Amino acid sequence: xxxxxxxxxQPLRDDLHLRHDRLRAALEPLGADAxxxxxxxxxxxxxxxxxxxxxxxxxxxxxxxxxxxxxxxxAWLPEFETVAVRRPEEIAAHLAAAGRPLPRRLALAxxxxxxxxxxxxxxxxxxAELVNGTSAVxxxxxxxxxxxxxxxxxxxxxxxxxxATFPSFYRRGMTDLDxxxxxxxxxxxxxxxxxxRTYGGRMEIFxxxxxxxxxxxxxxxxxxxxxxxxxxxxIPIGANRTPLREGQTVMVDLAGNFxxxxxxxxxxxAIGAVPERVREAHNVSIAISEALAREGRSGTPCEALYTxxxxxxxxxxLAKHFMGYHQQAKxxxxxxxxxxxxxxxxxxxxxxxxxxGMILALEPKFVFPGVxxxxxxxxxLVTDTGLEKLTLCDxxxxxxx
Amino acid sequence: xxxxxxxxxQPLRDDLHLRHDRLRAALEPLGADAxxxxxxxxxxxxxxxxxxxxxxxxxxxxxxxxxxxxxxxxAWLPEFETVAVRRPEEIAAHLAAAGRPLPRRLALAxxxxxxxxxxxxxxxxxxAELVNGTSAVxxxxxxxxxxxxxxxxxxxxxxxxxxATFPSFYRRGMTDLDxxxxxxxxxxxxxxxxxxRTYGGRMEIFxxxxxxxxxxxxxxxxxxxxxxxxxxxxIPIGANRTPLREGQTVMVDLAGNFxxxxxxxxxxxAIGAVPERVREAHNVSIAISEALAREGRSGTPCEALYTxxxxxxxxxxLAKHFMGYHQQAKxxxxxxxxxxxxxxxxxxxxxxxxxxGMILALEPKFVFPGVxxxxxxxxxLVTDTGLEKLTLCDxxxxxxx
Numbered sequence: 001x002x003x004x005x006x007x008x009x010q011p012l013r014d015d016l017h018l019r020h021d022r023l024r025a026a027l028e029p030l031g032a033d034a035x036x037x038x039x040x041x042x043x044x045x046x047x048x049x050x051x052x053x054x055x056x057x058x059x060x061x062x063x064x065x066x067x068x069x070x071x072x073x074x075a076w077l078p079e080f081e082t083v084a085v086r087r088p089e090e091i092a093a094h095l096a097a098a099g100r101p102l103p104r105r106l107a108l109a110x111x112x113x114x115x116x117x118x119x120x121x122x123x124x125x126x127x128a129e130l131v132n133g134t135s136a137v138x139x140x141x142x143x144x145x146x147x148x149x150x151x152x153x154x155x156x157x158x159x160x161x162x163x164a165t166f167p168s169f170y171r172r173g174m175t176d177l178d179x180x181x182x183x184x185x186x187x188x189x190x191x192x193x194x195x196x197r198t199y200g201g202r203m204e205i206f207x208x209x210x211x212x213x214x215x216x217x218x219x220x221x222x223x224x225x226x227x228x229x230x231x232x233x234x235i236p237i238g239a240n241r242t243p244l245r246e247g248q249t250v251m252v253d254l255a256g257n258f259x260x261x262x263x264x265x266x267x268x269x270a271i272g273a274v275p276e277r278v279r280e281a282h283n284v285s286i287a288i289s290e291a292l293a294r295e296g297r298s299g300t301p302c303e304a305l306y307t308x309x310x311x312x313x314x315x316x317x318l319a320k321h322f323m324g325y326h327q328q329a330k331x332x333x334x335x336x337x338x339x340x341x342x343x344x345x346x347x348x349x350x351x352x353x354x355x356x357g358m359i360l361a362l363e364p365k366f367v368f369p370g371v372x373x374x375x376x377x378x379x380x381l382v383t384d385t386g387l388e389k390l391t392l393c394d395x396x397x398x399x400x401x
Numbered sequence: 402x403x404x405x406x407x408x409x410x411q412p413l414r415d416d417l418h419l420r421h422d423r424l425r426a427a428l429e430p431l432g433a434d435a436x437x438x439x440x441x442x443x444x445x446x447x448x449x450x451x452x453x454x455x456x457x458x459x460x461x462x463x464x465x466x467x468x469x470x471x472x473x474x475x476a477w478l479p480e481f482e483t484v485a486v487r488r489p490e491e492i493a494a495h496l497a498a499a500g501r502p503l504p505r506r507l508a509l510a511x512x513x514x515x516x517x518x519x520x521x522x523x524x525x526x527x528x529a530e531l532v533n534g535t536s537a538v539x540x541x542x543x544x545x546x547x548x549x550x551x552x553x554x555x556x557x558x559x560x561x562x563x564x565a566t567f568p569s570f571y572r573r574g575m576t577d578l579d580x581x582x583x584x585x586x587x588x589x590x591x592x593x594x595x596x597x598r599t600y601g602g603r604m605e606i607f608x609x610x611x612x613x614x615x616x617x618x619x620x621x622x623x624x625x626x627x628x629x630x631x632x633x634x635x636i637p638i639g640a641n642r643t644p645l646r647e648g649q650t651v652m653v654d655l656a657g658n659f660x661x662x663x664x665x666x667x668x669x670x671a672i673g674a675v676p677e678r679v680r681e682a683h684n685v686s687i688a689i690s691e692a693l694a695r696e697g698r699s700g701t702p703c704e705a706l707y708t709x710x711x712x713x714x715x716x717x718x719l720a721k722h723f724m725g726y727h728q729q730a731k732x733x734x735x736x737x738x739x740x741x742x743x744x745x746x747x748x749x750x751x752x753x754x755x756x757x758g759m760i761l762a763l764e765p766k767f768v769f770p771g772v773x774x775x776x777x778x779x780x781x782l783v784t785d786t787g788l789e790k791l792t793l794c795d796x797x798x799x800x801x802x
Contacts, residue, residue, distance in 0.1 A: 116511045
């Protein structure tokens with residue numbers, strides 16, 4: 001017989017209670033009396049693992065994991081109620097048989113849940129009004145629980161240790177693609193799980209992007225800071241076989257995923273000598289990051305960090321190079337977690353403040369036509385007194401070759 | 402200034418007209434007078450490229466590409482109507498201003514389109530009844546158009562040429578994960594775009610799976626033929642650091658994606674000597690594949706191929722090893738294209754017949770507790786006279802080490 005899966009770690013299982021409490025609290029402003037989560041990322045948040053099924057959380061009472069697969073799912077989470085089902089119609093039947101009230105107002109993560117599944121769950125709970133709980137769930141996920149912070153600290157540490165080795169993979173005559181492939185390989189060999197999750201599913205990307213020269217200025221179909229044309233129209237992002245030539249810069253922005261949680265860390269390299277003003281702009285990026293990390297803490301308005309970054313870029317005479325050249329991204333940072341692009345967004349007209357336990361990437365970047373991109377990106381933990389940098393490795397514009 | 406993107410290739414642009422005609426024909430049984438596609442894979446099908454926007458196809462008349470990004474999208478497809486928009490509400494306004502009738506029954510791909518977008522498009526077309534067009538669109542995509550077949554032929558050829566080198570990457574003392582990482586690297590270095598698209602989005606997987614020994618029998622959360630426990634509960638698929646030990650088998654099932662279209666090809670290797678009955682089962686897999694390829698052609702019921710595979714496995718005394726051991730997958734093949742798991746599915750109770758131009762993967766596999774998986778998988782083109790194998794490379798159970 002095959003072995004049972006190992007129990008999920010105790011600190012994770014303790015954390016799940018916390019997460020469920022926070023999800024419950026988020027139902028109140030929606031007036032919802034229950035939540036059902038059904039897609040991988042939210043199920044990982046609610047259970048620590050991917051399951052094929054539905055996580056049912058009432059506003060009052062214990063949650064139930066209704067699962068279709070794997071067949072041994074119940075062994076993962078012995079202290080929670082797990083129920084094997086084949087179809088979502090069995091959820092309501094099970095609740096009714098257990099004497100539990102059926103929801104009158106049911107929250108579903110409608111920004112991502114497919115329409116057909118939304119409509120089907122509606123017929124499973126004909127008495128319930130459906131409400132879109134995506135923003136509420138994303139808001140909860142933005143503030144990391146204790147074990148999540150531990151995972152992200154460890155992931156960022158591992159990520160930074162691999163990034164520190166990146167310059168050693170450069171060889172004269174490489175293209176951006178060759179360099180990207182060598183670095184992806186280094187990430188995998190050092191524990192990256194490879195998979196790169198983005199919110200919304202439209203921003204499909206392989207392990208990240210390596211952008212050299214004018215490819216950094218290619219108008220992107222995606223909402224990433226810098227895009228790149230990519231190797232093929234079916235995946236228009238990242239390296240496009242630009243030769244790494246003397247006088248250019250190359251930025252490496254590969255996502256870490258060492259334990260399900262992402263880390264975000266970009267570093268830039270010069271190929272031989274690059275213009276002094278480009279070097280200076282790289283230092284401005286580091287200075288802006290440091291200013292934002294001093295300014296940001298629990299209670300800081302998200303918008304204030306963007307305004308400050310914009311102001312510092314402008315004072316340095318770099319406004320038109322900031323966050324792109326022909327097409328400029330309108331943010332300077334974003335939450336990071338189970339997905340690379342979580343809440344909050346640090347941009348203009350964003351309501352809301354930083355909270356302790358949020359984890360953010362700050363990425364003040366500049367693009368110079370004819371040369372390439374410069375700047376750094378780091379992942380930070382929001383605390384009551386500031387932003388604590390988690391991706392610690394050399395930030396200087398290292399010269400390759 | 403940045404360069405415009407290159408025009409998409411002329412044979413692709415010609416193909417788009419064909420694809421649009423087929424989509425139009427599929428609207429008729431739905432009684433729909435228009436279709437809107439909004440997610441990446443369907444947009445690639447309709448345009449050859451990823452765009453951020455909506456593809457609008459009326460049952461009568463020319464299609465319109467409503468795009469938000471990239472800003473230079475219009476340059477890609479000069480012979481089609483392209484309209485820059487910010488919000489979906491502008492679609493109806495544009496059609497009305499152009500004197501074009503608004504749909505009364507609008508098809509959307511509701512099995513994947515998020516509920517919030519379905520509801521919003523509903524408010525954009527308040528007079529229209531919404532119908533779920535997913536099955537219709539997937540049915541159209543199952544039968545490849547001329548240029549798609551050309552792409553898939555080229556992709557399968559490239560994939561097979563890389564698979565032929567896989568044995569050279571084996572080193573004594575490797576785990577399945579080490580081997581997987583080495584082969585992923587070989588795929589990338591030889592042109593793989595890396596990204597692996599699955600229908601439905603729930604079956605998240607990195608580049609594919611390398612399964613050794615008893616990991617091949619792990620009950621999977623996914624609907625793949627064989628799963629594997631994976632390295633972490635957040636991505637429970639594939640290699641799990643099983644040491645490649647004498648007496649075991651290891652199956653490599655990495656997806657090809659060399660031009661947007663997937664190819665599917667599995668090969669199995671023996672680590673040193675493995676039991677004779679396991680070697681024989683590998684040959685049974687090859688024999689079943691050959692029998693199905695002779696039997697299958699335009700008009701063959703999909704179900705008939707599954708029944709035949711099951712019968713041949715049973716006659717060989719291998720029924721309980723077929724398609725898994727503890728948890729057995731209930732199909733023997735599936736369509737392949739822009740996603741790895743397209744229509745048709747070759748399984749029991751599947752209505753419908755093969756059609757010329759479909760592209761299928763056949764994967765009759767066996768799992769032996771204590772030893773591992775055996776079998777081959779190949780990608781085939783359905784023709785009027787049979788199945789033409791596109792992934793041509795050695796199928797024997799090669800011994801490594």
